[in-house]
Structure formats: C-alpha cells, structure tokens
Amino acid sequence: MKEMMSVILEGSLDGEMEEELGYSKYDFRNKETDNSRNGYNTKTMHTSYGDMELDVPRDRSGDFEPKIVKKYQNTISQDMEEKIISMYAKGMTTGDIESHMQEFMALIFRTVP
Template sequence: MEVELPDSLTDAFLKQLKTGEELQAFLRNLHKRGLEKILEGELDAHLGYDKHEKTPSSNARNGTQKKVIKTEFGETPIEVPRDRESSFDPILVPKRSRYSTGVENLIVSLYSKGMSVSDIEQEIKEIYQFELSTSAISRVTERVIEDTIAWQNRPLDPVYLVVWMDGIVFKVRESSKVVNKTVYLAIGLNREGRKEVLGMWLGKNESSSFWMGVLT
C-alpha cells in the first residue's frame, strides 16, 4: 500500500536533519554506549577474568557509578563500572577527570559495518596508544565486538516512510596521524513519525553504486 506523506511532515524531517541536533544526539548516545563497553573491558582486564567467569580473587565487580563527562558531542552521562576494592581507575575516563580523551569519533566508527575483528582491534590499540597490554586489548575488543554485532543486528521496522542517506567526515588519529574517515548513515522516518538511524557504513567515497549496494 502506497502511503502519501504530508509535505509538512517531510519538510520537518529534512529540516531537523539539516540542523544536526538529532544527529548529534544519536552520535552522543552511541559514543556513550561504546565508551561504557570499553570501560567494562578495561575492568575485565583489571580483574583478570570475564564477567561470567568464576571469581579467582577477592576482588570482584561492584556495580557502576554515574558520571557526567564533557565530550565533543556535549555533556554525556555515563555508567562507570566499579570493583569491590576500588582499585580500578579507568584509563579513558580517570576517576578524577570529567573529560574524554578526544577519541569520540573513533569510538562511534566502531559500530559501522565494514569493520572486521582485526580492524576493531587495531582501532582500540589506537585509542589506548600502548597504555594497555595485548591481553587487555583483547578483552576490550571482545566487549566491543559483542555490542557492535548486537547493535548492527537489532530489529528494524519493515517499512519506513522516508529514508535519508548521507556521509559525515570524522577526523581521527591513526598511526600517530590525523586522518579523515567517512561514515555513511541511513536515517529513516517510521510510521509513528520517529526518526531512527538504520545503519552506518565505512566507505572511501560516496557514490550511487555505494548506496545501491547498501539498499540491496
């Protein structure tokens, strides 16, 4: 069944997208999600065992603590995992700091399709710049991969009234250099009038053939 949209609805949809406010909110929330998973991986490495493994020592996970940090996407409330002995001090968000480490865009890009396991692991190495051991990097990578797969495979509506597609360019640090990375997004307007990011893809250049591959 063909659905005819009021001009006011489509105009408002495109206007809101162009202002960037809703896109900024999406990026902020995705960064929050990724950062929290990375911090969980840091705690796994600190304790020496994964979440569902039997505790080999007296120290253990002890819930989370709310913290508001300042990022490129604005102030962001996050849940920082804690340990029973209070000996865990996250590298990315130290206990007495309210600032992120300038890797917001890099964390967001981890959720893009087109990233292999080795790609994600390499990006995480770039985030930490030799501050974590190889085994610790592996634990963080496991946490991130589990969540990126869950996000990429989350259920979507069968029909969207409008789909908007575009690319955003991130400046990220890679091999001690600042490089540009383009992340392409597809954003849909559902039948209830809510906007939703349908997916993100890493690409070298934007073209009709690229989007045709995404849509098919």
C-alpha cells in the same frame, strides 16, 4: 552520536574491568582474585555533542582506575571523539569499535607495570 559514544566507552570500560580482574563478568569459575565487580558509578562527561552519562564500573576493593576515562576526568578529548567517529564512518559497528578499544587497552595493561 552521544548514545553511540556512550555505548562504545561503557563497553570499553567493562573490558578494562575484565582485564583488571582477570575474569569475565559471569565467569566465576576462572576467578583467581578476592576482588570482584561492585556495580557502577554514573559520571557526566562533557563532549562536543553535549553532556552524556557514563556508567563506570567499580570494584569492591576500590583499586580499579580506568585508563580510557580516568577517575576525575569529565571531558572526552576531541582526538578521542574524532577517532571513534572516524572508525564509525569507515563502516565499523559500535561493537567492532568497542572490541577494538578493548584490545588496545589490553595491550596497554600488558606493557604498563
């Protein structure tokens, strides 16, 4: 369960970074910003399934502030865990769940100034 959750959350964080920068990971032709990806920081998250390591993307300017897993957050809410497990139990693949979360975060980015 921890592995599934980390794959989904890391993919969603990568999607957030893509939204923030405005271009996908290897799509330099569409880059319209001076900011770029700058690797990952490892973060330990406490879940009801035990501790798990997450690779959180970072940017060169240090402006990226993830919404799914905030900078100083070290626990995953029970509600988020249940939503992810519920989607998985309904037959969604980890890729489907990751995509769904990325689309949701894109909506949040568009509505928050």
